[in-house]
Amino acid sequence: MKVSSTLAISSYSILLSFIAISPPAHAISASETNNSFATRKILPFGVSSVDGQLETENVDFYTFSGLDTGNLFTVEVNSQSFDPLLGQLSDFGKIQEINDDQSDNNVLPILTGEIPTSGNLNLAVSGLRDINLLCDHFESGQYTLSLKTFTFPRSSTNATLVNGSFETGNFTGWSTLGSTSIETAIFGSDPTDGTSQAFLSTGGGTFNDSITEKFLGLKAGSLNNLGKGQVSKGSNIQQIFTGKAGDILSFDYNFLNDEILTPIIFPDFSFVSINSSSDSSTSSLLELADVTDATSKSSLTEFAEETGFKTFSFKLPTTGTYTLGIGVINVGDIAFDSGLLIDNVKVTSVPEPSFGLLEFSALALLGLWKKIYPK
Known part of the structure; x- marks a missing residue:
C-alpha cells in the first residue's frame, strides 16, 4: 500500500545526473530516547546515516543539522525486517510530508526536497500506515536512515x-x-x-x-x-x-x-x-x-x-x-x-531553397524570348 500526504511545499524524491554529491560521511547508531519530537536525536554536521531499532507503537525522531540551504536532498529508510514509514517535519514538529512506499514495486519509503533555510532536516521513522506519527503501528526491527544532498542541477x-x-x-x-x-x-x-x-x-x-x-x-x-x-x-x-x-x-x-x-x-x-x-x-x-x-x-x-x-x-x-x-x-x-x-x-535542418532544373530551364527560355522579341 502506498500512502503519501503533502502538507507544505516539499518534494518526494530525486535521482540526478551530472551533479555534485556531498562528500560521504560516517554513520552512527541511535539511542532509544528519541521517541518524541522534543527528544529527537540531533545528528551533528557530517553524519549521513544512522542505524536504528524501531519498537512496536513507537516513533523515532531525528534532525540532520548544518546542511547547505538550497541544496536538494534524498532521504530513505532501508530495512530487511519490517515495513517502514518515513515523515518530514518542520522545525516546530508539524508534519510536512509522509511516505510509505516509494513506488508500485518498492515498499521502502523515500523523501526528497530542498534543504530548509534553517539547514535542519527533521525526520521521523515509524511503521506501516502510521501516517499521523501517533505510534499507531505494530512494526519493529532494525533499519538504516540514509541522507544524500545534491547541488541543484545546472545544464551547459x-x-x-x-x-x-x-x-x-x-x-x-x-x-x-x-x-x-x-x-x-x-x-x-x-x-x-x-x-x-x-x-x-x-x-x-x-x-x-x-x-x-x-x-x-x-x-x-x-x-x-x-x-x-x-x-x-x-x-x-x-x-x-x-x-x-x-x-x-x-x-x-x-x-x-x-x-x-x-x-x-x-x-x-x-x-x-x-x-x-x-x-x-x-x-x-x-x-x-x-x-x-x-x-x-x-x-x-x-x-x-x-x-x-x-x-x-x-x-x-x-x-x-x-x-x-x-x-x-x-x-x-x-x-x-x-x-x-x-x-x-x-x-x-531544413535545406535552403535552391533552383531546380525546371526553374533554370524556365529562366533560360525567358531570356531567349526577350532576345528574339525585344520590346
Missing part, C-alpha cells in the same frame, strides 16, 4: 542536440531530475532508433512541481495551469542546444500508466517544454499524453497500459539557444505510477 549549452537516441547508455549531454534510467528492448518496448531509450517514472525518486518548474525554467504554477488538476511529483530530462530558424525538433515517446480507477480521477500526464533564451515570446509547454490516451491493454512493460510510440515535432521559429524539457508527472494521488519512454530526439 551544446552546440547542437547530442545523444538524442541515448546510445551512449547514459544521459551524456542531458541533465536529469527524478527517477530516470536508460532501457533496452528488455524493458518490454522496442526503442525506435538504435538499442537504447530513456525512461522516466513517477515512482521512486521524484520531485514536486515547484522544483520541476525551477529545473525546467518554467513559471511557477505552469504545470497546474495545464488543467489536469493538482500535480504532485514527477521526473524530467533537459538539454540546452542551439538551433536555426526553420529547423524541426522531434522525438518519439511512449506514455505508460497503472491508473486502474474508473472513471479516471487523477489523469497523470507527460509533457514537453521548449524555451528560447533569445526570444522570451518563444515558450511552449505542451501535453504529450495522459492516462486517457494510454488505451492499449497489451503492454509488455511493467505497466498496465501504454500509448505505443508516437512522434512529437516542433518547428524552431528563430535562430538561437533552446532549452528542451521532457517530463512525466502524477496528478492528485501517488497511488499509481506512470512512466514515459523517449527515443530518437533530433533536430533536422
Whole structure:
C-alpha cells in the first residue's frame, strides 16, 4: 500500500545526473530516547546515516543539522525486517510530508526536497500506515536512515542536440531530475532508433512541481495551469542546444500508466517544454499524453497500459539557444505510477531553397524570348 500526504511545499524524491554529491560521511547508531519530537536525536554536521531499532507503537525522531540551504536532498529508510514509514517535519514538529512506499514495486519509503533555510532536516521513522506519527503501528526491527544532498542541477549549452537516441547508455549531454534510467528492448518496448531509450517514472525518486518548474525554467504554477488538476511529483530530462530558424525538433515517446480507477480521477500526464533564451515570446509547454490516451491493454512493460510510440515535432521559429524539457508527472494521488519512454530526439535542418532544373530551364527560355522579341 502506498500512502503519501503533502502538507507544505516539499518534494518526494530525486535521482540526478551530472551533479555534485556531498562528500560521504560516517554513520552512527541511535539511542532509544528519541521517541518524541522534543527528544529527537540531533545528528551533528557530517553524519549521513544512522542505524536504528524501531519498537512496536513507537516513533523515532531525528534532525540532520548544518546542511547547505538550497541544496536538494534524498532521504530513505532501508530495512530487511519490517515495513517502514518515513515523515518530514518542520522545525516546530508539524508534519510536512509522509511516505510509505516509494513506488508500485518498492515498499521502502523515500523523501526528497530542498534543504530548509534553517539547514535542519527533521525526520521521523515509524511503521506501516502510521501516517499521523501517533505510534499507531505494530512494526519493529532494525533499519538504516540514509541522507544524500545534491547541488541543484545546472545544464551547459551544446552546440547542437547530442545523444538524442541515448546510445551512449547514459544521459551524456542531458541533465536529469527524478527517477530516470536508460532501457533496452528488455524493458518490454522496442526503442525506435538504435538499442537504447530513456525512461522516466513517477515512482521512486521524484520531485514536486515547484522544483520541476525551477529545473525546467518554467513559471511557477505552469504545470497546474495545464488543467489536469493538482500535480504532485514527477521526473524530467533537459538539454540546452542551439538551433536555426526553420529547423524541426522531434522525438518519439511512449506514455505508460497503472491508473486502474474508473472513471479516471487523477489523469497523470507527460509533457514537453521548449524555451528560447533569445526570444522570451518563444515558450511552449505542451501535453504529450495522459492516462486517457494510454488505451492499449497489451503492454509488455511493467505497466498496465501504454500509448505505443508516437512522434512529437516542433518547428524552431528563430535562430538561437533552446532549452528542451521532457517530463512525466502524477496528478492528485501517488497511488499509481506512470512512466514515459523517449527515443530518437533530433533536430533536422531544413535545406535552403535552391533552383531546380525546371526553374533554370524556365529562366533560360525567358531570356531567349526577350532576345528574339525585344520590346
